[in-house]
Amino acid sequence: MTSNRFCVFCGNPPEKKNREHILPQWLLELTGDPKRVVNFGTNFKDGSTVKFDWLNFCVPACESCNSEYSKLEGRAKSYVLTLLDRGALNSIEYIDFMDWMDKVRVGLWIAYHFIQGNPTNIQPSFHIKTRIGQKDRMIAIYPLEGDGVGLNALGTESLIFHSQPSCMGLRINNILIINMSSDFLFSARCGFPFPKSCFTMLDGENPYMMHTSDFSITRKIKHPLIRKNIIKPSIHLYQPILGKSEDKRFQSGFVGDYSSFDAYLAKHTLPPYPSGKGILYFQHLDRVEPIYDINQSIEFENCTGIHSKPMYRIVQQIYEFQNFLYKQEKFLAENRELELNHAKRTKLLLKWNNNVIAHYSGMRNV
Numbered sequence: 001m002t003s004n005r006f007c008v009f010c011g012n013p014p015e016k017k018n019r020e021h022i023l024p025q026w027l028l029e030l031t032g033d034p035k036r037v038v039n040f041g042t043n044f045k046d047g048s049t050v051k052f053d054w055l056n057f058c059v060p061a062c063e064s065c066n067s068e069y070s071k072l073e074g075r076a077k078s079y080v081l082t083l084l085d086r087g088a089l090n091s092i093e094y095i096d097f098m099d100w101m102d103k104v105r106v107g108l109w110i111a112y113h114f115i116q117g118n119p120t121n122i123q124p125s126f127h128i129k130t131r132i133g134q135k136d137r138m139i140a141i142y143p144l145e146g147d148g149v150g151l152n153a154l155g156t157e158s159l160i161f162h163s164q165p166s167c168m169g170l171r172i173n174n175i176l177i178i179n180m181s182s183d184f185l186f187s188a189r190c191g192f193p194f195p196k197s198c199f200t201m202l203d204g205e206n207p208y209m210m211h212t213s214d215f216s217i218t219r220k221i222k223h224p225l226i227r228k229n230i231i232k233p234s235i236h237l238y239q240p241i242l243g244k245s246e247d248k249r250f251q252s253g254f255v256g257d258y259s260s261f262d263a264y265l266a267k268h269t270l271p272p273y274p275s276g277k278g279i280l281y282f283q284h285l286d287r288v289e290p291i292y293d294i295n296q297s298i299e300f301e302n303c304t305g306i307h308s309k310p311m312y313r314i315v316q317q318i319y320e321f322q323n324f325l326y327k328q329e330k331f332l333a334e335n336r337e338l339e340l341n342h343a344k345r346t347k348l349l350l351k352w353n354n355n356v357i358a359h360y361s362g363m364r365n366v
């Protein structure tokens with residue numbers, strides 16, 4: 001794959017050639033010398049270490065796409081500055097910030113394909129525009145002690161991230177953000193529609209298409225929203241998002257929703273109904289709190305005592321969650337050999353992450 005075949009936003013050949021910084025200039029300036037050189041992980045094609053200066057870390061983009069997203073960058077900068085000061089944002093601002101995290105996550109995924117030589121042989125099947133605000137998503141924000149300055153993309157070099165860019169970390173000076181997003185990640189536990197059957201076909205008419213059926217809805221919130229332990233963050237927000245559907249059975253126009261009006265979904269989604277975009281749910285240690293007032297300030301909570309963990313533990317967690325999410329996916333194929341090969345490949349991807357996890361869990365307060 002050459003680096004100038006498609007626009008990172010829309011996936012078309014870039015009209016009016018332009019280059020997009022996946023990690024924008026304002027973020028580079030905020031976190032050190034923007035011209036610094038950073039170790040970017042391994043090029044899997046020849047095993048060499050790839051070093052890049054972030055400033056030259058660009059991917060192709062159309063001029064029109066680029067300017068469309070530059071406004072989001074301006075707002076994201078003000079959110080980041082607020083978070084570095086441990087300030088409060090409201091739901092509207094956090095949702096906008098999650099859009100920016102989607103942009104960064106998918107952008108890094110596409111960029112790493114260029115940098116690392118596409119080791120898992122995946123053709124990017126989506127681009128930033130088709131992935132912003134389309135699936136259930138969450139953020140966990142951790143305060144880091146001290147006045148450290150720096151920028152790190154965490155977990156983005158793993159083989160699992162190459163196959164499925166669903167979980168990553170982003171350290172910006174004294175905060176570390178974990179971001180996860182995938183289909184029906186916690187829809188059931190938010191009381192939203194979810195498929196009882198969900199699998200991806202590796203071959204057949206539409207290879208790599210996800211097949212969902214037998215939808216159900218409980219309209220009840222279950223604690224915790226993700227059934228895996230997570231180190232307590234200061235900000236812990238979840239947003240369920242319904243996918244759009246042309247299927248006439250889904251009367252509201254969203255996947256899994258058979259009714260034309262659902263009082264629970266109306267109460268738990270952003271206006272105007274039906275938007276399909278959930279309100280935010282704050283995951284506390286002992287309960288889940290839906291935030292109905294979208295203008296209410298969400299305060300940055302303290303993480304002290306037993307809840308204060310060193311950075312490497314939080315980083316380790318990113319790789320654990322990548323494995324957790326990958327193991328939840330079900331892949332089938334009509335061709336038995338293809339299915340077996342995929343199972344073998346899955347083992348390899350999980351093992352790669354397990355090695356990283358073992359490395360971090362061997363660290364003791366250094």
Ligand SMILES: [Zn+2]
Nearest residue numbers: 007010062065
């Ligand atoms: Zn474009």
